[in-house]
Amino acid sequence: MNNPLQELNNIHASQTTKEKTLHFVLKHKHHHKNLYLIPVIACLLILLFIPFRPKPSVPVAYVSLDINPSLELRLDQDNIVLEAKAYNKDAKKILKTIQLQGQKLETAIINLLNDKQYKSYLQDGLLEISVFADNQNLSTNIETTLNDLLKKNLEDNQYHCRQVTQETHHNASSHHMTAGKYQIIETIMSYTSQYSLNELKEMTILQLYTILYTFNQEDVPTHCQPTHNQENHHQNHH
Amino acid sequence: MRTEEEIVKAIDKYADMIQKICFIHMKQQCDVDDIFQTVFLKYAKAPLFDTPEHEKAWLIRVTINACKDMLKNWFHRYADLKNNLEDFTHNQDQSYLHYNQISDLMQAILKLPEHYRNVIYLYYYEGYQVNEIANILHKNQNTIYTWLKRAKEQLKTILGGDYLE
Numbered sequence: 001m002n003n004p005l006q007e008l009n010n011i012h013a014s015q016t017t018k019e020k021t022l023h024f025v026l027k028h029k030h031h032h033k034n035l036y037l038i039p040v041i042a043c044l045l046i047l048l049f050i051p052f053r054p055k056p057s058v059p060v061a062y063v064s065l066d067i068n069p070s071l072e073l074r075l076d077q078d079n080i081v082l083e084a085k086a087y088n089k090d091a092k093k094i095l096k097t098i099q100l101q102g103q104k105l106e107t108a109i110i111n112l113l114n115d116k117q118y119k120s121y122l123q124d125g126l127l128e129i130s131v132f133a134d135n136q137n138l139s140t141n142i143e144t145t146l147n148d149l150l151k152k153n154l155e156d157n158q159y160h161c162r163q164v165t166q167e168t169h170h171n172a173s174s175h176h177m178t179a180g181k182y183q184i185i186e187t188i189m190s191y192t193s194q195y196s197l198n199e200l201k202e203m204t205i206l207q208l209y210t211i212l213y214t215f216n217q218e219d220v221p222t223h224c225q226p227t228h229n230q231e232n233h234h235q236n237h238h
Numbered sequence: 239m240r241t242e243e244e245i246v247k248a249i250d251k252y253a254d255m256i257q258k259i260c261f262i263h264m265k266q267q268c269d270v271d272d273i274f275q276t277v278f279l280k281y282a283k284a285p286l287f288d289t290p291e292h293e294k295a296w297l298i299r300v301t302i303n304a305c306k307d308m309l310k311n312w313f314h315r316y317a318d319l320k321n322n323l324e325d326f327t328h329n330q331d332q333s334y335l336h337y338n339q340i341s342d343l344m345q346a347i348l349k350l351p352e353h354y355r356n357v358i359y360l361y362y363y364e365g366y367q368v369n370e371i372a373n374i375l376h377k378n379q380n381t382i383y384t385w386l387k388r389a390k391e392q393l394k395t396i397l398g399g400d401y402l403e
Contacts, residue, residue, distance in 0.1 A: 004402055005363040007341055011261050013253035013274070021253075021274040025245055029282045190306055191351050215351065218381060 057082070061133035061142055062169060063105065064178035067125040068204040069094050069118070072178050079105040079142065087178055094118055105142065106149055113153050122158060126224055128205040129161040130180035132169040139163050157223045177201060184208045191215040240282045248281055252294070256301050258363070262355045263305040264348060273304045295374045298364075302356055302375070346396040354389035357382055362402060 059074035059082055070087035071094065084100040086092040098115050100108040112118050129146055133139040143163050150159045164172075164179045172182035175197070185200045188211055200208065213220045240248075256277060260270045277300050287293035340348075347358055360366045360374065368386070372379045390402055 003363060004343060005347075005359070007344055008258050008261070008359075008363055011254065011258045013257040017257070017271055017274055018249050018253050020271055021249055021278050022246060024275040025278045025282050026242060028279055029239055191353060216353070216381065218377065 059083070060135065061131070061138055062179070063142065063146070064128075064130045064172075064180045065109075065112070066128045066178050066181045066205050067118075067121045069121055070178045070181055071095065073100065073105065073108060075105055075142075077138070079145075081105060081108050084108075087176065087181075090121070106145065109146065109149055110153065122154070124206075125204055126157075126206045126209065127154070127159040128180040128184070129159065130164045130168075130178065130183065131161070132164050132166065132179055134166065160221045160224050181205070181208070184212060187219050188212050188215070240284075245278060245282055248293075248297075249278060252297050255294075256297070259298065259301045259359065260305065262348065262359050263302075263352060265305060265308065269308050273301065273308060276304045276307075277301050295370070298360070299374050299376070306352070342397060343393070343401045346393050346401075349396060350389055350392055354385055354392065357385045358389050358402070361386060 057076070060077050061075040061079070062072055063075065064070070064072045068088070069090040071091040072085045072087065073081050074083040074085065076082050081100050081103050084095055086095050094112075094115065094117055097117060098111060100111065103111070113122070127150075129150070131139050131143045131146065133142065140163070143161060146161050150161060162180075164183055168183050168186075169179045171186070172179040175182060177185075181201070184205070185197065185208065188195065188200060188208065189197070191212075192215065195211070200211075203211075209220050209224050210226045213226050217225065253274070256274060257270065260273055265273060277297065280300055281297065284296065287296060347355055350358070356375065357371055360371045361368070366374065368379050368382045372382045375382070390400075393402060394400055
């Protein structure tokens, strides 16, 4: 049977590519194991010569909240909000009227959910929350705390909360957006070049998930899927 | 860690396949070299495979992921994600097809979203069944069926006829 793609038979790797690859692999497979020793030795030296660790005032965890207001809460090791950063105009408007800095995370979230302006965004929108901390236990604890809190205060189909990786957190930061929104946009852009980054940045979470759903339903959490939300928004409003 | 002999053998056996996957992902030659290095460095450190089929499936998955990661790096550098097919094929070395050599079908396939191109390549060129493709790409079978169906529909729209059975 004729293979419809048989012209791919004419595609071959060049000898140059093969030789470069072999040279690279042989060079790096020997050096690679030695590189592990460097951070280990550095950590041992630090632990030996620095006995006291002052209480850090730098954030150790980040919680981003997106509906269309996009904001990020930067937390210390006791889950106190050190800083609330707005990533768009809607978030700036919210933060002008509500003080979140200095509050415990749970208190800050409840105050946000009870804010009249914020509630109006939530009514027809979807809240995407992302959690990142270098310390995996801390990240998991925060995610659990938030899920418990949100379950008591919102309907299932109104929110989605998940941890993100360090890579996602850093990439989002370099693109001046929240990690939660970045993760969805990155997934959409892996499927299509139909939308520009700036176009997607302006969209709400609900709009982004609706687009993502058309490419791969599996990438959209079940309770965030358009059909699920249409039924439930219909029930909530009638 | 694999021996030098094992790595040479794997490069000889699979280099063309990896080049083809890079082609359908429309990678520039400079990126293809990076992808080769990423894939075979991982191969050098990977555990032994149960069967040659398992080894091949592993390499396909790692190559596809490396192509996707390359796209994320592009994204990271604010690069233009809209590829121009003609520029792409003209800029490649001798191992690539040139624009005027590519059939209408191949041109149409290269316009599909990447995940559709993967399933078309794996199904029609490599001859994998849907369940095997699902295993390779770590997706469920229904997703693969859907992607194949939609890919064929899009090709029919672009080409104005059924080129794939």
